[in-house]
Amino acid sequence: MKILVPVKRVVDYNVKVRVKADGTGVDLANVKMSMNPFDEIAIEEAVRLREAGIAKEVIAVSCGVAACQETLRTAMAIGADRSILVESDVDLQPLAVAKLIKAVAAKEQPQIVIFGKQAIDDDANQTGQMFAALMGWPQATFASKVVVSGDTASVTREIDGGAETLEFKLPMVITTDLRLNEPRYATLPNIMKAKKKQLDVLKPADLGVDVTPRLTTLKVSEPPKRGAGIKVADVKDLVAKLKNEAKVI
Amino acid sequence: MAELLNDRDLKFLLYEFLDTAGLSSRARYGEQSRDVFDAVLDTACAIAQEHFAAHNAEGDANEPEFDGTVVHMIAQTKTAWDAFAQAGFLAAHWDIEEGGLQLPEVVLRAAMAFFCSANAATTGYPFLTIGAANLLRAFGTPQQKKLYLAPMGDGRYAGTMALTEPGQGSALGDIKTYAVAQEDDGSGSGSYRIFGQKMFISGGDQNLTENIVHMVLARVKGDPQGVKGISLFIVPKRLPNPDGSPGERNDVALAGLLHKMGWRNTTSTVLSFGEKQGAVGYLLGKRGSGLGHMFQMMNEARIGVGLFGACIAYRAYLLSLEYARERAQGRLPSCKDPLSPQVKLIQHADIRRLLLAQKSIAEGALALCLFASSLVEDQHSHPDSACRTQAGHLLEFLTPIVKSWCGKQGCLSNDMAIQVLGGSGYTRDYPLEQLYRDQRLNPIHEGAEGIHGLDLLGRKVVMLDGACYRAFRASIAATLAEAAPYAALQPLQAVLERSVAKLDEITAGLIELQKNDPDRGLANATIYLDAAGRIVASWIWLKQAVIASACLVKNPGSDEAFYAGKIQAARYYIEWELPGASVSFDLLAQNNAIPLDMRDEWF
Numbered sequence: 096m097k098i099l100v101p102v103k104r105v106v107d108y109n110v111k112v113r114v115k116a117d118g119t120g121v122d123l124a125n126v127k128m129s130m131n132p133f134d135e136i137a138i139e140e141a142v143r144l145r146e147a148g149i150a151k152e153v154i155a156v157s158c159g160v161a162a163c164q165e166t167l168r169t170a171m172a173i174g175a176d177r178s179i180l181v182e183s184d185v186d187l188q189p190l191a192v193a194k195l196i197k198a199v200a201a202k203e204q205p206q207i208v209i210f211g212k213q214a215i216d217d218d219a220n221q222t223g224q225m226f227a228a229l230m231g232w233p234q235a236t237f238a239s240k241v242v243v244s245g246d247t248a249s250v251t252r253e254i255d256g257g258a259e260t261l262e263f264k265l266p267m268v269i270t271t272d273l274r275l276n277e278p279r280y281a282t283l284p285n286i287m288k289a290k291k292k293q294l295d296v297l298k299p300a301d302l303g304v305d306v307t308p309r310l311t312t313l314k315v316s317e318p319p320k321r322g323a324g325i326k327v328a329d330v331k332d333l334v335a336k337l338k339n340e341a342k343v344i
Numbered sequence: 345m346a347e348l349l350n351d352r353d354l355k356f357l358l359y360e361f362l363d364t365a366g367l368s369s370r371a372r373y374g375e376q377s378r379d380v381f382d383a384v385l386d387t388a389c390a391i392a393q394e395h396f397a398a399h400n401a402e403g404d405a406n407e408p409e410f411d412g413t414v415v416h417m418i419a420q421t422k423t424a425w426d427a428f429a430q431a432g433f434l435a436a437h438w439d440i441e442e443g444g445l446q447l448p449e450v451v452l453r454a455a456m457a458f459f460c461s462a463n464a465a466t467t468g469y470p471f472l473t474i475g476a477a478n479l480l481r482a483f484g485t486p487q488q489k490k491l492y493l494a495p496m497g498d499g500r501y502a503g504t505m506a507l508t509e510p511g512q513g514s515a516l517g518d519i520k521t522y523a524v525a526q527e528d529d530g531s532g533s534g535s536y537r538i539f540g541q542k543m544f545i546s547g548g549d550q551n552l553t554e555n556i557v558h559m560v561l562a563r564v565k566g567d568p569q570g571v572k573g574i575s576l577f578i579v580p581k582r583l584p585n586p587d588g589s590p591g592e593r594n595d596v597a598l599a600g601l602l603h604k605m606g607w608r609n610t611t612s613t614v615l616s617f618g619e620k621q622g623a624v625g626y627l628l629g630k631r632g633s634g635l636g637h638m639f640q641m642m643n644e645a646r647i648g649v650g651l652f653g654a655c656i657a658y659r660a661y662l663l664s665l666e667y668a669r670e671r672a673q674g675r676l677p678s679c680k681d682p683l684s685p686q687v688k689l690i691q692h693a694d695i696r697r698l699l700l701a702q703k704s705i706a707e708g709a710l711a712l713c714l715f716a717s718s719l720v721e722d723q724h725s726h727p728d729s730a731c732r733t734q735a736g737h738l739l740e741f742l743t744p745i746v747k748s749w750c751g752k753q754g755c756l757s758n759d760m761a762i763q764v765l766g767g768s769g770y771t772r773d774y775p776l777e778q779l780y781r782d783q784r785l786n787p788i789h790e791g792a793e794g795i796h797g798l799d800l801l802g803r804k805v806v807m808l809d810g811a812c813y814r815a816f817r818a819s820i821a822a823t824l825a826e827a828a829p830y831a832a833l834q835p836l837q838a839v840l841e842r843s844v845a846k847l848d849e850i851t852a853g854l855i856e857l858q859k860n861d862p863d864r865g866l867a868n869a870t871i872y873l874d875a876a877g878r879i880v881a882s883w884i885w886l887k888q889a890v891i892a893s894a895c896l897v898k899n900p901g902s903d904e905a906f907y908a909g910k911i912q913a914a915r916y917y918i919e920w921e922l923p924g925a926s927v928s929f930d931l932l933a934q935n936n937a938i939p940l941d942m943r944d945e946w947f
Contacts, residue, residue, distance in 0.1 A: 109347050109393060111666065125352035125906055129386060168379055169386065280391060283432035283445055286383040287375070 096265075098141040098150045099205035100175065101196050102134040102157050104166040105216040118314045130166045133211025135173065136271040139278035140241060141209050142174030149243050152176045154203055158187050158195045164294060171289035172281030180296045183306055191299075191306040193225035198302035200230065205266065207248070212237055212270040223270035233263045239274040346662040348392055348461040349655070349710070352906055354385070357711050358454055360891050362718045367448050372725050381451045387431055388455035395424040396462035403465055403609030404778050408550070410601045415549045415611055421466050425552045428459070428470050429499025434477070442481065442489075443497055449724075453651060453717040457710065460655035464782045465609035469502055469547050471648055475641045476503025476559050483576070483629035483637050491584045492557050501590075502553040505641060506542040506560040506579075506615065513544070514795050516635060517571040521562040521617065523625060537622025538562050538579055541599065541614065544789075548613030549581075549598040555590040556581040559641070560617065560625060561634050568632075576634035577625035579617065595623040606781035643739075646747040646790050647716045653750035653786040654709030660761035660779045661702040668695050668764055689764065698760045703909070704885065704917040705757040709750040712884050716746045737815035741804050742880065744796035749877035751786030752793060758783045797869030800876060802858065805851055813851065820844055820879075823887050830893040832911065833886065836918045840882050843925055847879055850932045857935060867940040868932055875928035882922045889914035 106112055107127040115122050130138075141153040155170035155178040157163040167178035181195045200208060210223035227234035235241075239258060240251035243265075251260045253272045281289070299306045327333045337344045358364040358381070365378040399420035408417040428434070437452045438444020452474075459467040477496040480489060495501040512519050521540025538560060542548070549556065558579040567573035582590035599614040617623040629637040668689040675687055689695045719742070722735035758780040762769035769776045787793045805813045820840075827837040854872065858865030892907035892914075 107351075111346070125350075125903065127347070127351035127389075129390075165379060165382060168383055172383060280427070280431050281383060281387050282430065283384055283387065283436050283447065286380055286387065287445055289383070290375070290377075290380055 096150045096207070097152045097154060097203055097205040098144060099196070099200060099203055099208045100134070100137045100141050100153060100155050100170065101192070101208070101210055101222070102138065102155050102166055102170050103131040103211070103214045103216075104128050104157065104159055104163045105131045105214050108132055108215055114315055114317050118316060120312065120315050128162070128165075130169050131211050131214045131216075133213060133215070133271050133273075134170075135211075135278040136273070136275050137209040137211050137269075138170050138173050138175055139276045140238075140269075140271060141207075143276065144207075144241075144243060145174070145176075150207075154178060154205070156181065156196065156199050158183065158192050160184055164296075167294055168286075168289050169281050171292045171294075172286045173279060174285070175292075177293040178295075180294065181299060181302065182296050183299050185299075185306050186308055187306055188308050188310055189219050189221035190225055190309060191304065192222050193229055194304045195299060195302060195306070196222075196226050197229045198304055199297075200226075206246075207243070207265060208232075208268050210268065210270045212272055223268055227268040230266075230268070232267050234268040234270070235261065235263055236270040237272040238269050239272050241269060241275070346659075346666045348389065348397065348458050348662075349658055350662065350707075351389075353707055353710070354454060354457070355382075356888075356891075356906070356910075357714050358450070360895070361711060361888055362450065362714060364448070364450055364718070367450075367721070367725075370725050370727060372446055373448055376446075376448070381448075381454075384436070384447065384451060384455055385458070388433070388458045391424075391427045391431055392458035392462035395420070395427045396459055396466055399424070399466070399609075400463040401775060401778060403463065404606075407603065407608035408601060408611045410549075410598060415551055415598070415601070417551060417609065417611070421469075421550075421609060422552050424463070424466050425469055425499065425502075434470060434473060434499055435497030437474075438477075438481065438497065443494060449721045450714060450717040453647070454714060456648070457651060457655050457658075457713075460652045461659040463609070464652050464656055465607040467652075468607060468610035469550065469552060471645075472505060472547050473501075473503040475645050475648070476505060476557055478644060479559055479576070479628065479637065479641045480557075480578070482640060484578075488578060488626065488628065491588055492578065492580070495555065495588065496557060500553060501555045501557050501580075502547060502550065503557045503559065504545055504547045505638070505645070506545050506548070506558045507638065508542060508544045510541055510543045510614070514792060516561065516574070517569075519561060519563065519574065521560065523562045523564045523575065523577060524622065525564065534627060536562075536564070536577060536625045536627065537618060538577060538625040539618035539622055541616055543614050544602065545613045545615050546607075546610050546789075548611060548615045549601075550611050554582070555584070558596065558615070559628070559638070561638060562617075562625070564631060571635045572632055574634040575631045576628045576637045578628050579623050579625040583624055595620050605784055606778065607785050642790060643743055644720070646743050647713060647720070649786055649790045650709065650716070650746040650750035651713040653752075653754035653783065654706060654713050656779050656783045656786070657702065657750075657754040657757035657761075658706040658710060660758045660776055660783075661699070661706040663774070663776060663779075664702065664761040664764035664769075665690075665699055667768075668699060695764055698764050700913060700916050701920075702757045702760050704881075704913045704921065705753045707888075707910075707913065708881050708885055708917060709754060711888060712742075712746055712881065713750060715884065716742055734815055734818075737808065737812045738819055740807065741800075741812040741816040744791075744800040744804065744873065745877050745880050747790060748787065748793050748796045748873055749881060751783070752874075753877075753881075754783045754786055755780075793873070794870050797871075797873035798866055801851075801854060801869040801872045802862075802866050806855055806858075816880075817844070817848070820883050823883055823890065826890045827886055830890065833889055833893060833914075836882075836886055836889065836914060839918055839922060840879070840886060843879055843882070843922060846926075846929050847876065850875075850929055853935075854932065864935065864937065864940065867937060868935075871928040872932060875925040875932070878922050878925040882918045885914035885917045 107129040110126045112121040144150040153175045155175040158181040213220035235250035237253040238250045239253050242249045246265045248263045251258050367373045368377045406418050408415050435444045436447040480493050523536040523538050526535045560577045560579045563573045585591040597616040599616045602612040671689045672686040719735045719739040726732045762776045827833040889911045892910040896907050
């Protein structure tokens with residue numbers, strides 16, 4: 096069984112991003128970039144399934160600029176067997192990425208595709224779901240536990256009320272939540288080994304996908320500053336304020 | 345929480361200021377390239393953030409305790425050690441045949457920079473272990489390597505350097521620890537029994553590893569007094585069984601822990617060797633050459649201490665920069681409207697001065713340390729033998745400056761970081777006060793500042809008939825020539841050129857004076873060291889400014905803010921800080937002897 100894992104290159108989670116003065120986006124000049132943390136969890140889960148003898152091969156795939164090759168090397172240093180870059184300088188939106196992954200999946204025929212539930216730059220939380228819809232596959236989003244046996248998988252999902260466990264028939268889509276696993280580091284020996292692993296580069300045109308953006312960003316601004324708190328007299332007062340002023344209940 | 349280092353700056357230093365990517369053209373590094381180096385740095389950064397930075401404050405607040413039997417430390421220390429070891433950093437730079445990956449020295453040190461910034465105290469353990477293992481690699485017999493090297497590479501054993509004694513620190517020639525040769529037990533291992541006390545031994549005991557390998561200086565009984573009688577010994581905490589597993593306890597006892605101002609999560613120990621029958625030790629290298637052997641590790645450790653100084657200052661600089669960009673306070677002198685919004689701290693000229701001074705020290709120190717590491721690299725792996733020699737000479741000259749300038753200026757830099765935060769910087773709610781305390785060790789360990797002054801003026805400027813000094817002068821001259829085409833750098837070039845000419849004159853005078861009157865000739869060695877440090881730092885900044893200027897000419901508009909910042913910091917350092925050398929030069933030129941002539945009874 097093959098597992099496909101899409102990975103995204105994003106601003107490192109330790110970087111404090113700043114909105115550009117002209118409001119067109121956040122300033123990415125000279126900031127550290129690294130693999131989306133949810134995608135690291137996805138790679139780790141796939142590698143564990145291979146180590147457990149359930150999967151035969153783990154393929155990492157990234158869509159974006161040439162520098163995404165670094166992210167793919169990291170994925171291979173964590174344990175992916177080989178990787179594919181769909182190289183494009185266009186600002187790739189979730190639907191375009193979902194279509195590109197669909198085209199890659201058509202070539203590779205994976206039984207499971209594991210996405211991070213969302214990328215920490217845009218927090219869109221869409222690509223996995225869009226891909227599942229395009230493929231007509233079942234989707235187990237926000238997974239915190241995955242058990243694969245034969246052609247079914249039992250996945251525990253994080254939901255508002257806690258967790259639920261559902262059975263899925265392969266092929267399927269999984270999107271990872273934080274508790275699924277703790278990804279290993281790319282150790283130095285594995286970084287050296289990853290250099291020798293196969294990395295193929297394709298263009299969207301090779302896959303016949305139109306990646307033209309469908310959405311336009313009007314303006315990016317800092318979140319509003321939090322105002323000062325107030326003291327309430329009692330619970331009754333609190334409930335009244337939540338209801339009438341904050342309008343949250 | 346701010347980043348540990350500015351990633352863009354680190355990449356600038358490695359790939360623009362230094363030609364680290366070009367190392368792959370050397371046979372030893374043929375398999376490697378920039379993407380491997382970057383991935384190594386990413387792993388270092390991730391582990392440093394998650395496992396070192398996360399417990400820096402907790403390790404400071406809960407220092408190790410000794411219950412009379414074992415040392416207790418916060419549990420995160422062990423997790424951090426294991427993560428560091430399992431990622432492969434302890435043996436990364438070793439040869440493939442030794443079980444290493446042949447990672448270049450300069451990349452290893454750049455990776456260490458993340459750990460130094462994240463948590464100096466916990467990084468002390470791997471730092472010392474890497475140094476001790478290097479001694480074994482250089483001087484160990486095959487049998488010694490077999491027993492100790494592999495476990496030090498995978499993190500089962502840690503290492504220490506045991507030089508200082510309760511009675512002897514800077515003056516190692518007078519150490520009292522002694523060794524008695526044992527009758528050959530037939531194993532051919534030539535064991536000794538060691539007796540004596542060692543003090544301030546960092547990592548001398550801990551609960552991280554199953555064994556500790558102490559590198560101990562001692563005099564074989566009957567060998568001559570002074571440095572020529574000192575030998576180096578391997579003294580394990582537990583004697584390894586023939587299969588390499590740690591066996592019974594050696595006669596090495598923890599007499600107590602010392603309670604430090606900073607670096608609290610690094611145990612600082614008093615160790616007793618031979619309270620009973622004598623601690624079993626094995627001669628490492630040549631008998632009587634112990635101090636020379638140890639100096640290999642000490643020179644490396646001195647660059648390492650410079651790196652701690654650089655990184656502790658760097659971390660505080662980034663934290664104070666982040667604070668200054670977020671905290672709104674007051675209005676500019678030109679604004680009289682009390683209803684106008686307050687400006688951010690960074691809008692105030694004096695705050696920008698504090699930040700720019702820190703930038704010039706922190707980034708300058710990191711550049712200097714990585715430059716020195718690249719010389720260590722060139723000394724060993726440069727394909728051209730003349731370049732190898734030249735790198736070695738330059739490194740000899742720079743080592744006392746790398747160690748001293750980074751630590752001493754680092755203290756000033758950390759002081760300014762606190763000042764940016766004002767009252768908040770003085771509280772324990774912010775990490776600045778801890779960084780200030782941690783930094784204070786760096787002008788002390790691995791040779792106090794005064795020792796390095798003597799080393800520079802008493803040894804380095806005259807050694808090899810002045811070849812080390814000439815190597816330094818040739819390197820500065822090359823940079824001055826490179827700066828010439830850039831109009832904006834010409835004033836800096838002129839100032840530095842005049843200062844270097846003055847240094848030549850002062851140096852020649854002091855060499856002459858030393859011949860007739862060493863006490864007077866070396867009396868002001870520390871301020872000579874300070875002045876030389878300012879010149880070296882100015883040179884390192886001019887080198888960076890040359891590269892930044894070239895990049896701006898080549899790709900106008902690209903990365904402009906970053907390169908403009910480099911040029912501005914170079915201007916700041918050379919125009920504001922280099923002139924401090926003139927004060928020292930005036931005192932040195934007149935052989936001013938006021939401190940020397942001051943008498944004990946006048947105090």
